[in-house]
Amino acid sequence: MGRSARRRERSDSGMRQHTRVGKAVQRRRTVLTAVAAALGMTAVLAGCGMTSGSDEVTLKLVAADYGENKGNSSQKYWDALVEDFEAEHSGIKVDVDVYSWKDVDAKVAAMVRKGEAPDMAQIGAYADYAAAGKLYSADELLSVPVQSDFLPSLTEAGELKRVQYGLPFASSTRLLFYNKKLFKNASLTPPKTWSQLAQDAGTLKARGVKYPFALPLGAEEAPAETLIWMLSGGAGYTDTAGSYTLDDEQNVKTFDWLKNKLVTPGLTGPVAPADLNRQDAFDAFTRGEVGMLNGHPTLMKQARAKGIDFGMVPMPGPDGKTSATMGVADWMMGFKQNGHRDEIGQFLDFVYSEKNVVEFSERYNILPVTTSASDAMAADSSHKALKPFIEELGSSRLYPVGKTSWAQVSAEIKKRIGGAVSRSGSPGSVLGSLQTYASAAEAAE
Structure with a gap:
């Protein structure tokens, strides 16, 4: 091979070597770029709460x-x-x-x-x-x-x-539960008005029923029982604008009726409503000691487990079925x-x-x-x-759960509402004091 040919071969060989080196460098740069991008993306994902190294x-x-x-x-x-x-x-x-x-x-x-x-x-x-x-x-x-x-x-x-x-x-929601055996023995039918409810309770008391009508206004779930009766009477905790109306005239009439027609005559049992909790009332119902009470669906299972034959009807109002029930x-x-x-x-x-x-x-x-x-x-x-x-x-x-003040008002109802139907209590006074408290809490929202 002549000198000139050898020079061309060395030149071609050098060019091929330079090309291979260049490609290797480029591949390395590509890998490093991809790694850097992956690390950067991982950091971004980690910052968003993602699991590190994945999109999970x-x-x-x-x-x-x-x-x-x-x-x-x-x-x-x-x-x-x-x-x-x-x-x-x-x-x-x-x-x-x-x-x-x-x-x-x-x-x-x-x-x-x-x-x-x-x-x-x-x-x-x-x-x-x-x-x-x-x-x-x-x-x-x-x-x-x-x-x-x-x-x-x-x-x-x-x-x-x-x-x-x-x-x-x-x-x-709630329905009025009644013990079918006790009602049958007393020849009673489920009440459709407040007046009939009181009459049925009186008959059950005369026959020795321990709790003719269980009225749980104790701390466990007093706001529920309270609202049931307020709605039954035609009012509630708030007006159509959403403002508290605990001392509404109809609410006062409702609690006057409860005190005078059920509690004072001894138709609510041996435990004062202020001291009677919901589950205690449910337990008494499953023992066959309660003629009537307001209950939710879980009471069905509890009563059946104890062999109680019961019926359920809508809560009556002063003159018939109420237009709204508590949910x-x-x-x-x-x-x-x-x-x-x-x-x-x-x-x-x-x-x-x-x-x-x-x-x-x-x-x-x-x-x-x-x-x-x-x-x-x-x-x-x-x-x-x-x-x-x-x-x-x-x-x-x-409940008016959309009001941030409701938790405070509910807690206060638990403390005070039982006193509205006590022997020395005044429904108007208790509901008036609750309204004052609720108005102040509402103003602070």
Whole structure:
């Protein structure tokens, strides 16, 4: 090979080597760029609450326990529901902690105070968190079909200043329970008016019934029994504008009637209404010691377990059936703190599917909160016993839970309302003092 040819070969070889080096450098730069980009994205995702190195989001839910024991704990319901949800929604995990009703509200409040709000909470009240700007509104979370499926009375109760923040999760209403055996032995029929109710109670007392009419105005659930009677009398806790009206003239007349026609004649049993708690009254009913009392669906299960033959009718009014009955609801809410609006919305759309609402309601003898689930259960003969409650729920009126002052007012009712029907008590005076307290709390909202 000549010198000239060797020079060309060395030159070509050098060019090939330079090209290989250049390509290697470029590949290295590409890899480094990709690594840097991946690290940067990981940092961004971690900052959004994502699991490091993945797109997975873990939502935190704190919920109340509706079970009677560990075997029927709500934790089992949520575990099964979450498993189904995660199977259909890759990238979203849900961690649920269930606490007893006596602890759950305080648990969530403590988490919020520490700046560690859960993504969702299923508890007893939402208004304080909504007023503080900590919650997503319903239309920020739910699809239109799901949000519009809530029963109208429950939707309205979940609103603060006409914006829905509280998502009804479980509901209940009340019917008048009566012991069929005691009524049959006394040749009585279920009362349709207050006057007949008092007459029936008098007959039952004469026959030795311990509690002709159980009137639980003790601290456990005094606001419920109070509202039942206020609505029965034609008034309530608030007027149409939403302002407190505890000392409304009709409310005073209602409690005057209770004191003079039931309590003073000894028709409410050996325990003063101010000292009688709801569960104690339920227990007495399951022992066959109560002729009549206001009860919710869970009393059916308790009474059947003890072999009590009972009937249920709407609460009577002064001259016939009342136009409204008391309803109660517990609430689901989504907190803004962690910024998982889309993921929360996907999970709650799943929670509020007809199938899941029906399953929860069946398991815990709770009334469904959606129209679709209500219709499904009303049409199912296996839920025949719940049908009267479901029918009453449509015309129910709930506590004024959209008022941030309600928790304070409710606590004060628990302390004072029993005194309104005591021998030395004055309904007008007690309701007047409660109204003064409520007005002051309302003004401070």
